[in-house]
Amino acid sequence: MWPRVKHWFWHWPSRLVLRYITILFFAGFFITNYFLWTSSQGWDVAEPNGPVTFGPKHPIKKLMVDARARHEALLAKRSYDLNDAAARYRARRGRHPPPGFDKWTEAALGSNAILVEDFFDRIYKDLTPFWALDSQTIAQRAASWHWVVRVRNGQATGQGNTTNRVPWLQLWTELVTEFSMHLPDVDMPINYMDEPRILVPFDEVAKLVEQERTNRRMPPVHEVVTGFKGLSQIDAMNPQLYEPHWFNRSDNYWDLTRVTCGPNAPSRNVEQISDFNTPVNYPSGWAPDYTYKGYIKNWTAAMDPCVQPHLREMHGSFVNPMSLSTTQELIPMFGGSKLPMNNEILIPGAMYLTVDEFYSGGENQRGPAWHRKKNGIVWRGVASGGKAKSYNWHRFHRHRLVQMLNGTTVNAMEHQDSKAQTFNFPDAEIYKNTRHTENRLGKWLKKFANAGFISRQCQVEPCEYLDPYYAEVDSMPMKDQYKYKFLPDADGNSFSARFRGFMRSSSTPLKATIYAEWHDDRLTPWVHFVPLDNSYQDLYSVLDYFTDDEVAGDTAARYIAERGKEWSEQVLRREDMRLYVWRLLLEWARVCDENRHNLGFIKDLIDPQR
Structure with missing residues (x-):
């Protein structure tokens, strides 16, 4: 009887399919571990800001390996009684x-x-x-x-x-x-404003x-x-x-902020610029200590305006915040997010507690399996982050992200020597992006990126000054955004409130922010999400690494997506x-x-x- 049963088991179609699925699963598992966690020989840790080397020695691989070690060391402190x-x-x-x-x-x-x-x-x-x-x-x-x-x-x-x-x-x-x-x-x-106070x-x-x-x-x-x-x-x-004394819109928010920095912090004695109508002044010789060869290694410092004086003119919260009601007196107040130097007491953002699919994407919506996702990046949102006006809009962080993902703009920069209003190409000595060096980044972004404002939130209607650069696009429910492999998250008037939804999806979140949240100590960058600099100078090369190599890069992106989703279901629950x-x-x-x-x-x- 046994031989007949055995023969039936291996020839029945559903069993055959199951057998191949099992083989593919284990093959994928071993490939993932091979590309991510094998030999680290050849990494030049003695030169943290030197040129990038692609392939298996890419700095992102080292950052992922180091991050995994930190995460496992943290878990070793777990209490069970x-x-x-x-x-x-x-x-x-x-x-x-x-x-x-x-x-x-x-x-x-x-x-x-x-x-x-x-x-x-x-x-x-x-x-x-x-x-x-x-x-x-x-x-x-x-x-x-x-x-x-x-x-x-x-x-x-x-x-x-x-x-x-x-x-x-x-x-x-x-x-x-x-x-x-x-x-x-x-x-x-509780603080009932978007902005910390x-x-x-x-x-x-x-x-x-x-x-x-x-x-x-x-x-x-x-x-x-x-x-x-x-x-x-x-x-x-x-x-x-x-009621303490409240500073209001007639006051300069950056100058209120910088006095909260330590006396030796780079931003402490740097005043706000006097003319926002000028081009964005990217930091020169950019090689901050919080990066490793151009990529974020210290997430806490990467969020901190005290070590990045250039953020005073590159983030809407400092350029022209939507509202300003700030005190320098320590009073008790709880809120959902804050700058690292604010003194509110953090609690989970109220939007994380709602079942509104606008923020969560739906409790049962996580997106398709990785191999069924569109190989692309998607972003939808409003042009928030402050009051973007005709003379300062090019300094806002969301405007910069959307324009950097615009293939037409980037293609014109590559082939027509035109300039973008919100950004410059990253330093080629630090970011050796293969698509950019071959002048095909714009062409690639036209296919790969799907980013746009559903509302330009013009302060004065109509706003012809934005017409050449941004056309409003149709909204896209988060459950449809989850069909893409990459989901960038950008600050709004404060935090964006979509990050928890992105973490719980089956896609790879990319995060740039200056706002601290309650969950920061339980998430590990390069294991659970991809950290980005607030200037987005690393954006193109991050995407290049995760997409240029269909095996190593894609495997690494999938690893972060799956580990982030799994972890969020353990530590970001209600x-x-x-x-x-x-x-x-x-x-x-x-x-x-x-x-x-x-x-x-x-x-x-x-x-x-x-």
């Missing part, structure tokens, strides 16, 4: 965990969260200066703000007038409601940070207070709204956003408690077997 999580907390934070840490850890482990203490570094960076302020003062100001997610007796409510406003307060309140029964009384005042000068923040460091302590067990005092005293006071805000509010409630220096969780120390 309460005792381990509490011990890692104390070692990294220099304090006992806050009361309620056991319930939080139980929820994290119960939801299969990847529990790595480093993933929460942003919370402590954001809260550190508030430890140096009077606890009752910040509690009063938090309670009396215009829009507040308020928790009392385990119930969360949204307080504030939201008439004709986006439903951010509702979305954040709904998230907090999911775990409010485990919270002490606490107030989360707090820019405290560097010297003042440095003093607050030093004061926090000096006062930080881990009291002995017998001195620890394990319960929050609550906010009944604050509520009885009925605190009045506190459950993960809930856990982040839950832990943040435990910490914030402690900062606002008059017993904050003695407040802590110590059950694991009293009962180690717990």
Whole structure:
């Protein structure tokens, strides 16, 4: 009987197909690992800004290998039980965990969260200066703000007038409601603007940070207070709204920003340019420390305007922001994104909490398998990022991205010696792009790129000054964008809010930004997404690497797409956003408690077997 069954198994058509699929799967797996993670011989790490060498020694390959090693080292710190999580907390934070840490850890482990203490570094960076302020003062100001997610007796409510406003307060309140029964009384005042609003000068923040460091302590067990005092005293006071001094549109945002940079930072003493009507002044001799042979190796520095004074004239947030209402006083305020030097307390952007397919692409939409995708890059959006006018539009980041992906423009630059308004060709000594050196980049982009504005958002209609360069195009749902292999993400008035959708798709996200978000510490560039410089000088060569070689480059792009999707489904879930805000509010409630220096969780120390 067995020979007949065996004969049937291998000759039945569906089994034959299955057999070949299995063979192809393992072949693809081994090819991927061969091209990405084999020999690194020949990489010239001693000359980080030298010319690029293509093929298997391309610097992107080294960056991917190094990034994978960092990511695996991070995962090695994962906690699997309460005792381990509490011990890692104390070692990294220099304090006992806050009361309620056991319930939080139980929820994290119960939801299969990847529990790595480093993933929460942003919370402590954001809260550190508030430890140096009077606890009752910040509690009063938090309670009396215009829009507040308020928790009392385990119930969360949204307080504030939201008439004709986006439903951010509702979305954040709904998230907090999911775990409010485990919270002490606490107030989360929120920023209802796109743009961040707090820019405290560097010297003042440095003093607050030093004061926090000096006062930080881990009291002995017998001195620890394990319960929050609550906010009944604050509520009885009925605190009045506190409004600091607000700078407005008559002020220069770059000059407010640069004083938050350290005294030796390149941008600290560089004033804003006086004439935006002039051509864009690209940085000369461009070889920043945050790159390796022209490609991003330090993502944190690549986002930081303090080390890139040229961004003052190359990003809409500094050229002419859409709105400006900024204070230099440290007040409590929570928001979805901020510049690295802003002092808001980060929470997941409200748009990440909506099921609106405009941002998410749909909960069940991830795009087709890699081999079925269009080999191309797509971008759709509005010409946001600030108020682009006739004399300054060529300095805006979204305008630069769209024009750089315009094959007609690039072709004219190659063959007719014309100039683009928003960009120059990258330095050929750093970026040896084969398509550009052969003057076929424009021709290739005509087929490869599909980028355009669905609205030019002209400040004065009609805007004939944009007519020669940008025609409005039809919108494209994100689920249709997922049919392309490459998805660039560009800042809007602040963050773009589409990045989570891009990460969860089956395409390769390319990201350039100056805005920090809650998830930055849990994503690894060159493993989960492709980092780009805010000048986009690396854009063409990045695309060249991933597309010129149909085996090595395409395999590398597919690896990032698939690893990013897989990882986002583990660390960017709603459950993960809930856990982040839950832990943040435990910490914030402690900062606002008059017993904050003695407040802590110590059950694991009293009962180690717990």
